[in-house]
Amino acid sequence: MKKLIISFILLFGIGGAALVALSPSKAVNTSPLTLSSGYLFEQPRGLAPFSLEDQSGAEFTQADFAGKWSLVFVGYTSCPDVCPTTLSKLAALFPKLQAVSKVPVQVVFVSADPARDTQQKRLDYINFFNSEFKAVTAPHAKLFPFSRDLGFAYAMVGDGDDYQVDHSASYVLVSPKGEKFAVFKPKPVLGQMGQIDHKELLADLEQIFNRYSNSEA
Template identity: 70%
Template sequence: MIAVGLMLLALVGGVVYQQTQTEPMPLETSYVFEQQRPLAPFTLADQYGNAFTNQTVQGKWSLFFIGYTACPDVCPTTLNKLAAAYPQLQKIASNVQVVFVSADPKRDTQAKRLDYINFFNKDFKAVSAEHTDLFPFSRDLGFVYAMVGEDSDYQVDHSASYVLVSPRGEKIAVFKPKPQPGQLAQILNAELISDFSQIVQSWR
């Protein structure tokens, strides 16, 4: 009877342990993908004209978001917030990089991207490519964008989420903005930092 009791206790303990291990993280603003797939092969260019490829994200936590330098609201707000959050993100993972993906390659030249990103943080990346390369890359990350308007006055509608890629080059999570009464939907820095910390610690 004692032996049977110990076996039952061991089985119950095993079930409790497994449930604890698979319990979802209490994330505030993000969603971790069940299947973490590597990014498809891509080639873009950064603000210095250097190639930005799958190899560039290896060994780094890469936080991507998409936009354009003429964006009137979402992009400057996002970059200001990320610049403020960056020191805390670095404390969690010193190998974190923030990558701004320009969806407006016609107007966002290398020089313009360099000036634009340096205004917020010189450590950030500002990458782009022709639409033939940019569209499949952005779609692979789960971003969407579209030109709205005519001639040179067009605007670019684009996603406002962030996507986190692991040091193995795999898409691991998406951070989504929450509606704010009377304000633009946004990702709060406190929630970003908390979720990022949990994801990084869990990945390790």
């Protein structure tokens, strides 16, 4: 009789554990995400303290990343091709990004040309694409460490006032915790300017948003 009771307890325990393991509410997906347009950082990393200025003249700091997903890229308002193309595509994509995320999403355009991209010029420029986007900059002494921390690079090319700015064309995703979370890179196209496929980008971001919200639940 004693052996029968012990067997029953063991059987019940195993069965109960199986039910818990199969319960959808307890299931946790730990498989790595496969992204089509970029990759996740192995370990999300917080950014060093920074202070920039947005298009309204307000200070932009780490606090402006908290509680929202931020898609950040670097450029300048006189950019002849990459920046206007990027902003046009992101403006079209923005409503879909908001729809697939449970927390707010923001787009942050970082001007690497603070001498020419004044507050008013950045305001007029970003409003042409989407007034909800941020257009931030700072003197190079502040801007360069911030850009380098995100993995961006930029350099002035040419002499006089007609110089151009060579800059990264990738996007960096900053998490609601203010951590560098993922990077998305343009794919090279023979004889053309490399671009990020925004359909792939949307699918990748939806994966990330869903996984992150589930892990935080």
